[in-house]
Amino acid sequence: MHTIAKLAIGAALLAGATGSAQAEFISCPLDQARRTITDPLPGGWWTTPIVNRLSETRVQDIGGKPALICVYGSSGSVQREAPEGSTCRSAGSGFECTASAPAPRTFSTGGLDVPQTYAFDLDRGGVTSDGADFWFQAETADLLYIVPRNGARIGIGDRSNRGLAGCSSARMTTDRVSLGDMPTGSYVCARTNEGRVTQFRVNAISPGSPKTLSIGYTTWQ
Known part of the structure; x- marks a missing residue:
């Protein structure tokens, strides 16, 4: 040969x-989110806040990096970057992220x-x-x-x-x-x-x- x-x-x-992999669970930070108008209002006017529970979790590419997004219906959403070097997926009230061991x-x-x-x-x-x-x-x-x-x-x-x-x-x-x-x-x-x-x-x-x-x-x- x-x-x-x-x-x-x-x-x-x-x-x-x-390499062996290690998994961690990252929970969404809120059970429910409150959305309201914060601008000053003239006398006699008021606002009714919108309160929604967690309705969806998803992993989405933002700016070329995976982001973890927690959605609270019409109240809006919060997000954070996925841990460096990890692969994440939606899992109930949060995300399961698996980090691969070094090659x-x-x-x-x-x-x-x-x-x-x-x-x-x-x-x-x-x-x-x-x-x-x-x-x-x-x-x-x-x-x-x-x-x-x-x-x-x-x-x-x-x-x-x-x-x-x-x-x-x-x-x-x-x-x-x-x-x-x-x-x-x-x-x-x-x-x-x-x-x-x-x-x-x-x-x-x-x-x-x-x-x-x-x-x-x-x-x-």
């Missing part, structure tokens, strides 16, 4: 990452071709023995393993693209894992020896012997 293609697959791992930040991403018996690092990316996270072990020509090193951990799970959120809660082990359990197309969660959550995709395993393992990976901050 070409390097550019592997880099693209590595970067695509971010698509599975989702995951990538520490390192790319593609690696790892020959058997070599080690590799997923913090900064590279086939190296210095600070390596995993070792591509060849016990025999057919018994091939990925072995965590230096405190790194690995978790195969269901081999789906779980992203940062899924891999953060995945069960992981320091035990070696058979390459036979990671066929081409598998996504594998891991945690590096520096404590970062990472995920790699098995892009290819070369035929013949010795073998080369090709992966695309993303490691998050």
Whole structure:
């Protein structure tokens, strides 16, 4: 697989990452609103105020920004800007606003071709023995393993693209894992020896012997 293609697959791992969202309820400030004439009147004249209860809530774009509007019938309406970075919807006597968590930040991403018996690092990316996270072990020509090193951990799970959120809660082990359990197309969660959550995709395993393992990976901050 070409390097550019592997880099693209590595970067695509971010698509599975989702941040958790927090919701808050913002109530309209009044149960009812009073509307009246405030201009001075000559003697003998008076006004009857109009009092209306909350009749409608809506979210409306005003000046390019979403505004929360509480309507009190013919008494008028009051409004405020929606909280920064939130998505709001009308909900009874107020608004339910959901703020998304900050998008995951990538520490390192790319593609690696790892020959058997070599080690590799997923913090900064590279086939190296210095600070390596995993070792591509060849016990025999057919018994091939990925072995965590230096405190790194690995978790195969269901081999789906779980992203940062899924891999953060995945069960992981320091035990070696058979390459036979990671066929081409598998996504594998891991945690590096520096404590970062990472995920790699098995892009290819070369035929013949010795073998080369090709992966695309993303490691998050």
